[in-house]
Amino acid sequence: MKVAKFGGSSVSNAEQIKKVLDIVNADKDRKIIIVSAPGKRHKEDVKTTDLLLRLYEKVLAGIDYTAKKQEIIQRYADIINDLEMSDDLLEQIDDTLESFIKQLKDKPERLQDALLSCGENFNAQLIATYNNSRGIPTRYISPGDAGITVTDLPQNAQVLDQSYEALYKLRDYDEKLIIPGYFGMSRQNYVVTFPRGGSDITGAIVSRGVRADLYENFTDVSGIFRANPTIVPNPLSIDEITYREMRELSYAGFGVFHDEALQPLYKDRIPVVIKNTNRPNDTGTFIRHDREINSNNVVSGISCDKGFTVLSIKKYLMNRQVGFTRKVLGILEDYNISFDHMPSGIDNISIIMRSKEIENVEQKVLNDIRQRCDVDELSVEHDLAILMIVGEGMHRIIGTANMITHALAESKINLRMMNQGASEISMMFGIDVDDADKAVKATYEYCYNGEALQI
Template sequence: MKVIKFGGSSVASAEQLKKVLSIVTGDSGRRFVVVSAPGKRTNKDKKVTDLLIQFYNAVVYKHDTDELIREIVARYTEIAAEFQVDDDIENTFSAELRQLQENFDEADPYALDSFLASGENLNAQLVAACFQKNGVRARYINPKELGITVSNEPQNARILEESYEKIYQWRESEDILIIPGFFGYTTDGHLCTFSRGGSDITGSIVAAGLKVDLYENFTDVDGIFAASPKYIHDPELIEYATYREIRELTYAGFTVFHDEALMPAFKAQIPVIIKNTNNPECQGTLIKKSFENVSRNEVVGVASDGGFCGITVGKYLLNREVGIVRRILQILEDLNICFEHMPSGIDDISIILRERQLTRDIEAELMKQIEEKIQPDQLSIEHGLSVVALVGEGMRERPGTTSDSTAALARKNVNLRMISQGADERSIIFAIRSEQERLAVRSLYYTFFD
């Protein structure tokens, strides 16, 4: 038994949806289908979710919405026409969007969620109708009926544990269930979305709840590559990866799916495979807790991401000052700032942060509080940093990985601002100047992948 999820590009047009139909009906184990809202058909196209954000803003500022509603609904009617769906999709979907507009309450913290979720919700209804038109026993199911219950956090919902038992009750469904991704319902009945990209989260939740044998995530690439194609021409496909390796790679910049999307499946130890809707015969990337009798590289991938800054706190005999790290962390907590890495020496600590957390005022207050409460001998902040991660469970068995990687970066004159490696030796993290990100990724990739 499998849960299969299709991303926005896979359901962007009638042509793509025909591929989805073929994939689902080609395997009798594919009984639960999670769909995103229609994505871009071309590079110049707009995602339906982006159109819905425009629609929401038009409602907020009381602009005319007729043209936007027509544009959104047209994305669905074009697909419906190709499948010769008899239902009055245009009027039905237009009415649902106008109902959102009529019920809009600016004071409602869940208002935006309802607008955003309609992209997936309408699409799941359409996909079910298209399947039925082709003789497939399928039906749409709303996440509330399925049992997806979430926390009261608009646009950032978290699944509640009680959901899994409810979802499991659908395991023996005789119909193929078409499930809209991206949202659930709070215990008091509010529609609430996951963070953007959350259809991947829905797929993972449903897979864990149903205790399936495999969660298939179909997208528009052949799987996960060992480095970004924007930096490496024709990078190697990662055929096998562990849950922890993928967590490290997605954190450090891989964007095949939502950063935390696979955690429910990982916790339930459900194998996950990433495959290509446009090339379903390709092996893809299989993700499991561990692999036996499978040949794998010690290093599975090189990932990178920009938008970081580094704060250096220097103080003589810092290592002998009890509680200094706790006080620094308390300052960050008081300002609601998360840190990414905090390597230290005997007289200094470096704090790597996401720059987007720091407005000018927050940065000034942060530096002021460190100055007052820590009284450092040296305090500085450096913007414009990128993080590059070298990832692989096998690195612990390969002597010299750290020296090989730093030597490779040195040969290309990449200046390291920070290096961090955990005790499990699953990843090595380098902080560098953002303008050297491409150079660093290429240097590391060609050192470990030949």
């Protein structure tokens, strides 16, 4: 059994939906389909989810939202008209939006989740109805009916383990099943969304629940590239990559696959393939538990993300003061701040986090660290970019870090810090944000256009 998920660009209009259903109907093993909300039809277009967000903002501000609601309904009307379907669904769309607004206008977070879920939900109903009209037995199933039960945290749902047992029952259906991505139902019976891009997460949860043999993630590219193609012209594609490598690259800016979607798949070792809706016969990129390593694929990919802040703390004899680091991290916990890296020396530590984590409480955090930790020096730096070099085989090579720092030095890129994870599959380099693109180009040239790495 295969579970296939189709992203927003794959279901953005009638023509794309026909492609999707041709792919689905051509393979009897593609039993369960997860769909996103309609994405952009062209570069200047607006995603349906963003239209729904604007609708929510108007409702919250007490502004007339009729025109925005009509714009959303028109997105589906265009698809329905082009598919020559009955427009009965349009009235249902209008009623559903109005019902959520009426019921939840005094509960802003609940209203936001309910409205944002509509993009996927309406699209799943539309696609299931159309496929039935083509003579293919197809059933729309809501996440609640499918058994996707999640924590009650608006915009940040986490699946509950009880979901997996319920989802296994989906194997009993004979029809093709269309399930909207991006949200589940809490025990309190509220619609709760995953973080943006959460349709990937839904697909992974369902794949684990039904114990799929393969999770196919269809998007608008034929797999994953070894570097961002907007920075490196015509980068090499990745044939296969491990879960761990994909997690590292997703964290640092690879947007093809949501990093949270890997967790359910990793536990049951369900392979994933990233494929192109517009070129479905292309092999794509496989994400697996293990992969073969040779001299040409030691480094799987290079990624760079911006928007980081670093706290630098110095205290003489820090290494002898029991509990010092715990105190610092306790302060971050008090302010609900998560961090990403913590390079350290015997008398200093640097804590790297997303800038958004600390931007509203920075001064309070610094004051608390000074008062409670008795530090010698404390500084904060913004506009840091994180360059990640990722590869399962790097720990087998002597001098990899030296070679990469040499490549950065040759391009006159100032290295502010570096850290190698305990997993030994990634190296992190902190650089100025203005050097981010240049660093990707320099390290890509070394890793893939230089001499093959020897293992």
